[in-house]
Amino acid sequence: MLERIDELRAEAEAQIAAAQTGAELEEARVRHLGRKAELPNLLRGVAELAPEERGKVGKAANEARTALEALVEERLAAMESAELDARLAGDRVDVTLPGTPAQPVGRLHLLTQTRREIEDVFIGLGFVVAEGPEVDSVYYNFDALNHDPAHPARARTDTFYVDDDTVLRTHTSPMQVRYMEAHPPPIAVIIPGRVYRRDQVDATHSPHFHQVEGMWVDEDVTLTDLKGTLLAFARAIFGEDREVRVRPHFFPFTEPSVEVDVSCFKCARGGSPCSVCKAEGWIEILGAGMVDPNVFEYVREHGYDPDRVQGWAFGMGIERVAMLKHEIPDLRLFYENDLRFLEQFG
C-alpha cells in the first residue's frame, strides 16, 4: 500500500511539473487530487485497513496529498507571475513625456517672500509681528516720533497728505507709539508694511515701498543687543560670514542713532570691481538707535517711564534687502508684475 502511495505521488508530481498552462495544471489536479482520484480515495478507505496499517498508510497518504496540493499552488503562482510579467512587459509608457494633466506652479511675489523671510528670522529671535495703518495721523507719523516742526520730511514736497492732520505714513515707525500704547513693556515686535514718500519713480526710488520696523523695549536692552540682533539677522539673510558695521547717524526718534552696514557679500562672491558696494566693502542696510526718551514721554502713561525702560528700534527697506540679495538692478521690476520676472524667485 505504501509503495502505491509513493507511485501515485511520483506520477502526480511529474504531471504537475510538466503542466504548461492553467488548464493542464487543473487537469493534473483533478486527475490526482479530485473527487474520483486514487489518492483521496485511498485516504477515505483507511478506516477499512487493519489497525496496525491504518496509522502508517493514513499518514503517508495524507503527506502525499498535502505535498501535491502545495505543489499545485506553487505552480499556479509561478504561472500567474510569469503571465503578469509578460503582460506588464508589453505595457510601456514613455515617461519622458510631460505629466498630465499639467499642474500649474504658482509663486509668491519676491517682496512677500522677502518679507516672510525677514519675519521668520525675527520670530526665531523671539519677536512677534504687528501691522498698522498706512494712512495715519501727523501725530503718529511725526509729532510723537519727536520730529522737529521744521523737519524737512514733513514738507508737502516729501510727504503725501490726505488733509492737514493726515498723511500716508512715510515709514513704519508710527507703529512704535501705536504699539506701545496698546502693549505695556516689555515688548519685542517687528512691523512690516507699505510706506509712502514723494519720490519720482526710478531705478532705486518709488513713491511707495515696504519697510520692516523692529523694536525691543525692556528695562536693560542696550545698543550692544541691537548690534547682536542685527548681526544675527544679517547672517541669516545674507550669509553666515557677514559682519555688520555700526555708524553714528541721526534720526529724530532715536538717540544715539546709528546706521548699520553689512559687509559686502558680492565682493565675497568675487566680483571686481564690485557693483554692489561700489568697492566700499560695506552696504548700508538700515537705520536704528536707542528709542529717544522724548518718544517714551508720549507713552509714559502706558508704562513707558523713560527712567525705567529703554530699548532700541530699527527700520529697513524690504525692496532694498531683496535687491541686494537677488542682485536686482531696478526697483521698478517689483511693481511691473511681469511673469518673466516673478517666476524667477521663490
Next chain:
Amino acid sequence: MRVPLTWLEQYVDPGLPLRELGDRLTMTGTKVEALHHHGVGSTDGFVVGRVLSAEQHPDADRLSVCMVDIGEAEPSQIVCGAPNVAAGQVVAVARPGAVMPDGTKLGKAKLRGVESAGMILAEDEVGIGTGHAGIMELDVQVPSGTPLDSVLPIATEVLELEITPNRPDCLSVYGIAREVHAATGAALATPPWADDPHPAGDGIDGVSITVDCPDLCPRFTARAYENVTMGPSPLWLKARLMAAGQRPISNVVDITNYVMLLTGQPLHAFDLDRVAGGSLVIRRAKDGEPVTTLDDQVRTLDADMVVIDDADGPTSIAGVMGGARSEVGDDTTRVLMEVATWDGPNINRTSWRLGLRSEASARNEKSLSPRMAMDAQAVASALMVELCGATPVGGTIDVGGPGPDPEPIAYRPARVGELVGVPVADERQAELLRAVGCEPSTTLDAVTPPYWRRDVYREADLVEEVARLDGVDRLPATLHAPFRAGGLSPAQRARRRAEDVLVGRGFYEIMGWSFADDTLLEQLRVPAGYPVVRIENPMSEREGIMRPAILGSVLQAVAYNLARGVAEPRLFESGHAYEPSQDGGLPSQQHQLIGVLVGRDATVLGAKAHVEAVLGALRVPVRYEQTDRPMLHPGKGGAVLHEDEEIGLFGEVHPLVARAWDIEVPVAAFKVVLDRASELAPETTLYRDVTSFPALRLDLAVVVADDVPAAQVVEVVETAGGALLERAEIFDVYELGEGRRSLALHLAFRAADRTLTDEDVAPVRDAIVAALAEQVSGELRA
C-alpha cells in the same frame, strides 16, 4: 555739503590720508557720500610764465603768437586766443602733457599753421572760476617756471558729506573742522571770527532797523560800508567757491556766500542806496502781498511769512531770498550787510509754501544760534575791507542780541554704559565732551553745551556725543532672547495659509500700485460718488486717490502679461484697499485677496472653486448667494457670506470691465476679505470621534425647478436632517429640460454613541423627502 580739503586744512590738518580721514568722519556720524577731485587732474605741467612778446597770428585775426618764459633756457611759443594777452603779463601756463580738469592731456598743437607748446590759461580752464573772457593775469612775484599750484589753488580734493538735519553747524567749513578735531584729535585753529575788526558802537547814521515780530526774528544785525569797489573776487576766493560748488558772481555777493560756507550763517547784502529811507522793518507779510525776488520772480506771500520792508515797501523775503529792488550791482558803492537769526519752522514753511529753497533757507530753517550772527559779521567785515576796499560806517545795529548763554545739562555719566551696554570711563567722557566744545563740570554731573550745538540740550544728547566719538562700531555684539517665544498671530498664520493655497493652485502673486485715479471707478463701472481717500498732493493726477479696490491692479497685470504672450495668467494680489472714514477719523484699509483667472478656467464656478479652497483651508464656514455687482456678469456673480456678513465675492468679470483693460478673453475673479476670514479661522480645533461608530451613507436625487438655488436645496436637507445628518453635498446636476433639473446628493448620517441602522435613518430620510416636497416642491427622482 562739499568741503574742499585745501580750505578745511586752513583750520585743521589731521595729517591723515584722505580716505582715512573720510573713514573717521563716517564712523563718527558725518558720512562721506563721495570723494571728488576738483580742478586739474595733476598739478604737474602747470607753471607760472611771463609773456615776453605777443604778436598777431599771420593767418588768424583773433589769435596771438606769444613767446612765454616758463623758466627754461628757451621761451615757449604758445598761440593764445584771449584778447587781453600782452607782453609783460605774469600768466598761468599749461605745458604739453598737463592733465586738464576734464581729464584730457594737453598735447603739442598747431593752430592755423603755427606750433603751440601749451596753453595760457583762463580761470574756467582750471576750475577756479567761470570767466572765459580772457586769460588770468597773476599778481605774484615769483620766478617763471614756479609750479602754479604754489600760487593758485588749481586742484583740491573735495569731501562730499551727508549732514544730518540735527547738525546745521556742520553746514560750514569751520563746523566740519570742529568735527575733524573731535574725530581725530588734530589741533583746531582759532575760529576765523576770533578778531572782529569792525568799529564798536551800536548805531549807524542814516540806518534804522525795526523788528515787529521778534518771535520770528530773534536777532537782526546790520553793518554798513561805503567806498565799496564792486568787481570780481580774487582767484583764491573764486577757487574756494567753485570747489565748494558755488558760482562766483561779484566780490560783495561772493563774500556773503563765502562767509556762509565758512560759518554756516547766511548773510544778505543790500545796496544801501537802494534801501529807501535807509530803514528796514521786519514784519509779517499781508495775505496776498507780492514781492519780486532776486531771480526776478513775483512771489505771493501770506500772513505767516516774514518780509523786510524799506520805506517803499517789501524788499526781501526774510531768511529765504533777497529782493530784486535792493540787490547789489556794478554801480553799488554803499552796502548794508544783514545777518539775522530766524525762526526755523517758519522759514521752512515759507520756503516750501513758495517752492523756494536756497542755501540760506536750508540753514535758516534749522533755527541757528543767534550768536552765529556776529561770527559771520566779523568775518564779512574783514573781507569787505580787504577785497572791496570798503570803509565801515558806524558800528553794529543789533536787535534782539545774542540771547541767553546755553544752560548746563544735568548729567549722569553712568547712563552711557546703561544705554550703550559698555561703560566709558569718566575721564574719557570728559575728554570727548570737551572735544565737541562742551564744558563738563569737574564731577561730570553737569555739562554745558557750546552755543552752536542747539541740538544738544538733554542728557540723552550728551550720551550720544560720547557714544559716537568713543566709537559705536567698537561695541561688542550681544545676543540674548527677549522675554518670550516669538511667532505669528493665528490671523497672520491664516493669511499666509490663504496665500499659500492660491500659490499651490498655480497662482502668481503680484503687487499693485496703491495709487489710482477716478477713472478706475468708471472702469469698474462703479456708480459716481463712491467714497474714496483723496491725496492732496499726489505725484500726478493719475495717482490722486488710494485704490478703493484691488481688482483694477490685478486686471492691469493680466493685461500686461497677456500682451507679452502669457496665454492664461493666473494672478492674485494680497493687499490693501482703502476707504474714507465715516465718522471723521482716519481712513481705513482692508486686507483683501483678489484672484483673477483667464481663459478656459474663467467661469463663475471656476472662480468659486478657489474661494472654496481658500475658505475650506481656513475652515471658515460660509454660504453663497447669487449677487449682481457692477463689475461682474449680472447672472454669473456670487457673494460669500459668513452668517450675514459678506466676506467675499466671485464671478465672471463684466465684459465691459475687461474691455476697459483691453482684455478680450473671458476673465473671472474672486475676492476674499482676508482681514475677516483670517479672524474667523479657528485657532485650534478639538478632536471629534469619527472612527468608533461608522457613518451610514445614502444618496438622494431630487427634481426641482431650475430657479431653485442648489444651496437652498442643501439647506432644506440639512435642516430636516437634524442632528443625525452629518453632511449633505451635491455631486451631480442633471438638466431635465422644461425648467426642471435633478440634483443628486450624498448624505452621511452619524451618531456619536452608536452605529446607526437603516431603521434609525428611515424616519429622517422621510422627513427630508417631506421637507423637500413642501419647501421647494421637490420630488424624488425615480
